[in-house]
Amino acid sequence: xxxxxxxxxxxxxxxKVPAAPQVVRGYNTKGTGGVELLAxxxxxxxxxxxxxxxxxxxxxxxxxKRIVAPAGVPDEWLIDGVTWLREPLSIxxxxxxxxxxxxxxxxxxxxxxxxxxxxxxxxxxxxxxxPDYHLCVVRADQIAASVPEALHxxxxxxxxxxxxxxxxxxxxxxxxxxxxxxxxTLEVLIVT
Amino acid sequence: MARNPVTWLGSPTFPxxxxxxxxxxxxxxxxxxxxxxxxxxxxxxxxxxxxxxxLRVAGEQIKDDVLxxxxxxxxxxxxxxxxxxGTVHWARDAEEANRIVLDLCRAEDxxxxxxxxxxxxxxxxxxxxxxxxxxxxxxxxxxELIVQLGDDRPSHILVPAIHRNRSEIREIFQRRMGVEVxxxxxxxxxxxxxxxxxxxxxxKVAISGANFAVADTxxxxxxxxxxxGRMCLTLPDTLxxxxxxxxxxxSWQDLEVFLQLLPRSSTAERMNPYTSVxxxxxxxxxxxxxxxxxxxxxxxxxxxxxxxxxxxxxxxxSACLNVCPVYERTGGQSYGSVYPGPIGAILTPQLVGDxxxxxxxxxxxxxxxxxxxxxxxxxxxxxxxxxxxxxxxxVAAKGRTPESIAMAAAAWMFASASRYEKAQKAGxxxxxxxxxxxxTSLPWPGSKWTxxxxxxxxxxxxxxxxxxxxxx
Numbered sequence: 215x216x217x218x219x220x221x222x223x224x225x226x227x228x229x230k231v232p233a234a235p236q237v238v239r240g241y242n243t244k245g246t247g248g249v250e251l252l253a254x255x256x257x258x259x260x261x262x263x264x265x266x267x268x269x270x271x272x273x274x275x276x277x278x279k280r281i282v283a284p285a286g287v288p289d290e291w292l293i294d295g296v297t298w299l300r301e302p303l304s305i306x307x308x309x310x311x312x313x314x315x316x317x318x319x320x321x322x323x324x325x326x327x328x329x330x331x332x333x334x335x336x337x338x339x340x341x342x343x344x345p346d347y348h349l350c351v352v353r354a355d356q357i358a359a360s361v362p363e364a365l366h367x368x369x370x371x372x373x374x375x376x377x378x379x380x381x382x383x384x385x386x387x388x389x390x391x392x393x394x395x396x397x398x399t400l401e402v403l404i405v406t
Numbered sequence: 407m408a409r410n411p412v413t414w415l416g417s418p419t420f421p422x423x424x425x426x427x428x429x430x431x432x433x434x435x436x437x438x439x440x441x442x443x444x445x446x447x448x449x450x451x452x453x454x455x456x457x458x459x460x461l462r463v464a465g466e467q468i469k470d471d472v473l474x475x476x477x478x479x480x481x482x483x484x485x486x487x488x489x490x491x492g493t494v495h496w497a498r499d500a501e502e503a504n505r506i507v508l509d510l511c512r513a514e515d516x517x518x519x520x521x522x523x524x525x526x527x528x529x530x531x532x533x534x535x536x537x538x539x540x541x542x543x544x545x546x547x548x549x550e551l552i553v554q555l556g557d558d559r560p561s562h563i564l565v566p567a568i569h570r571n572r573s574e575i576r577e578i579f580q581r582r583m584g585v586e587v588x589x590x591x592x593x594x595x596x597x598x599x600x601x602x603x604x605x606x607x608x609x610k611v612a613i614s615g616a617n618f619a620v621a622d623t624x625x626x627x628x629x630x631x632x633x634x635g636r637m638c639l640t641l642p643d644t645l646x647x648x649x650x651x652x653x654x655x656x657s658w659q660d661l662e663v664f665l666q667l668l669p670r671s672s673t674a675e676r677m678n679p680y681t682s683v684x685x686x687x688x689x690x691x692x693x694x695x696x697x698x699x700x701x702x703x704x705x706x707x708x709x710x711x712x713x714x715x716x717x718x719x720x721x722x723x724s725a726c727l728n729v730c731p732v733y734e735r736t737g738g739q740s741y742g743s744v745y746p747g748p749i750g751a752i753l754t755p756q757l758v759g760d761x762x763x764x765x766x767x768x769x770x771x772x773x774x775x776x777x778x779x780x781x782x783x784x785x786x787x788x789x790x791x792x793x794x795x796x797x798x799x800x801v802a803a804k805g806r807t808p809e810s811i812a813m814a815a816a817a818w819m820f821a822s823a824s825r826y827e828k829a830q831k832a833g834x835x836x837x838x839x840x841x842x843x844x845x846t847s848l849p850w851p852g853s854k855w856t857x858x859x860x861x862x863x864x865x866x867x868x869x870x871x872x873x874x875x876x877x878x
Contacts, residue, residue, distance in 0.1 A: 217496070218496040218497055218498045218502060218702075219496040221498055222480075222496055222498060222651065222700070222702045222706060223477045223480070223481070225702070225706035225707075225709075226476045226477040226480075226651075226706055226709060227477055228710075229706060229709040229710045229715075231473050231474045231476070231709060231715065232474065233474050233475075234467060234470040234471040234473070234474040235467065236467075237464055237467040237468050237471060238460075238463060238464065238467060239460075239464055239663075240457070240460035240463065240464070241457040241460040241461045241464055241663070241666075242456070242457045242460075243662070255676065258676075259675075259679070305607050305641065306607075309607065322677070324676065325676040325677035326676060326677065327677045332688070332691055338690060338691035338692070339636065339639075339640040339682075339691055339692055340640050340641060340691075340692075343633065343636050343637065343640055343641075361662050361665050361666050361677075362659075362662035365658065365659065365661055365662045365665070366659075366662075370620060370623045370625045370658040370683065370685065371490065371623055371624075371625065371685040371686075372685075372688075373682075373683070373684050373685075373688045373691050373692060374681075374682070374683035374684075375636065375680065375681070375682055375683075376665075376677065376680065376681035376682075376683075377679065377680060378675070378676070378677040378678065378679050378680075379679050380679070381631070381632055381633040381679055381680070382631050382632065382679045383548045383591075383595055383631050383632045384444075384564075384565065384631060384673050385547070385548040385549035385552070385565050385567060385632075386548070386572055386575060386591040386594060386595075387436075387439060387440050387443065387571060387572060387591070388440040388441075388443045388444045388565060388568065389443060389591065390673075390675075391591040391592050391595050392592075393592065393595055393596070393599075394548065394595045394598065394599055394631070394632035394633055394634070395546075395599055395602065395603075395606070395632050395633035395634045395636075395637055396632065396633025396636060396679070396680060397633075
């Protein structure tokens with residue numbers, strides 16, 4: 215008896231689907247938005263947004279809190295007055311923290327999305343999932359105007375998380391409500 | 407061959423189920439409110455895009471290309487996933503898929519697994535199969551949880567509990583979670599958060615579906631809102647993803663089309679809150695064992711039909727449900743399948759693959775052919791054309807029936823003006839049989855018509871007779 219794999223592949227071949235024409239990509243691949251549009255679109259999803267030039271000063275909002283800081287966070291972000299939690303951290307330690315501070319890989323102005331890829335200042339995925347508060351620092355040069363531009367900058371084989379606003383659901387009467395399993399507060403600092 | 411669990415065992419045909427649903431005023435009110443809300447929001451989200459039509463055309467073409475090269479692309483996906491440390495399994499039907507997943511759970515010694523909402527696993531009846539094998543699957547999507555705790559069935563692709571309003575959800579949560587909660591959506595969301603938190607932190611095996619799989623990189627993509635998906639895809643040691651073989655895109659670049667089409671079409675957002683992308687296994691981050699189960703379950707049979715195969719372009723956004731006048735009135739459960747609404751009416755019968763099945767054969771008629779579904783479909787599935795095509799197949803499968811004889815008689819009657827007028831005169835006698843201006847049951851062979859439709863009573867005088875008298 216043929217394996218399931220062989221049988222499925224044979225069934226597909228016997229369907230003899232004709233070749234499809236070349237895909238026409240007539241849609242826009244470039245956008246024009248930057249800092250201003252990103253600030254608007256992120257705020258539309260009820261995330262808190264600040265456009266700042268001095269990151270350490272802006273981070274004073276974290277004083278008195280126990281905040282997770284992934285590997286690669288710049289030293290100047292690790293201001294006094296905050297209890298910084300560094301890896302290795304257990305699931306329970308992450309769950310009991312007050313929040314997490316990260317950078318990002320890319321942000322998308324058109325959609326108000328930040329993308330994490332596990333690289334510098336972002337850490338593994340659990341770090342930005344279990345704490346109830348996420349503060350994300352976006353540099354102006356990390357902003358892509360459109361979705362196509364953002365995907366072009368990303369490395370698909372890294373673990374990627376696209377974040378657009380705080381955790382939400384539309385499952386009750388199809389209205390969006392913020393705050394389910396992911397961080398219930400998302401704050402974004404856009405650095406110019 | 408075992409029956410395909412894509413339809414629910416013992417479900418009545420669509421017209422019978424619809425009759426019951428139409429009498430449920432609470433259901434109709436809930437649906438009207440929810441679909442009305444999402445229709446308006448979707449239209450606004452789409453209107454922001456100046457290139458929406460170009461995106462739709464590209465989406466259609468990419469998916470057609472996938473169907474044309476499906477064998478090559480699946481083999482490529484298998485190679486990419488395997489190269490990154492994942493294991494790929496193939497399943498011809500639901501039974502085979504369920505057995506593979508159950509065996510994987512047993513190998514991990516798991517009595518409990520957490521699940522991300524997935525149409526593929528609902529289609530194959532995975533939860534029931536796991537339960538029978540001693541593994542309890544916990545649904546973690548809010549709407550799925552509402553359905554699971556309410557011992558209910560899903561009624562919508564995106565929001566399976568769309569037929570429930572806030573006060574009904576409150577009642578289910580209080581009864582099954584044993585907590586006091588208000589009917590404010592934010593409080594209900596909070597109740598779900600506390601109920602599932604420990605499960606997320608301690609469960610070792612998760613099961614998910616996939617929105618897209620990228621053939622050339624092996625990357626799997628899941629779009630969600632609540633973060634329950636991220637929990638399941640990140641915290642457990644083992645991840646099992648069940649995916650229909652048509653969910654592929656050839657390359658990473660193709661996602662730029664679908665990541666724009668899907669969120670705006672489904673939840674009417676510029677982007678859904680969370681999208682996760684993973685490729686095989688990443689050391690030190692997320693599950694260290696990854697299994698991908700590719701299921702056929704009627705898809706290759708659908709692929710053979712040159713008109714019907716476009717249903718396999720579907721990206722499960724549910725926009726067609728939200729605009730459908732039939733769906734809005736009958737609700738999703740009347741379709742007797744996890745795939746309700748216009749897309750269900752063309753996908754379910756094809757996956758079942760047996761037009762002698764009374765429920766499957768009734769589904770292509772669950773439409774007024776108004777065409778709203780085609781207009782909103784982000785991958786341009788011409789649902790009305792597939793519906794009429796399948797209707798013809800249903801008729802052909804039946805052979806000569808009272809309905810086909812009645813249709814032939816009608817053709818003979820319409821072909822001549824005098825025969826037509828005689829028939830109209832006879833018809834106006836039927837007024838005496840009508841209640842409230844409607845005829846609900848005609849004698850055989852007319853009963854074949856009225857068993858699923860009411861006939862408006864004919865007027866006292868035909869238009870032709872009136873015209874001759876007044877203008878002739």
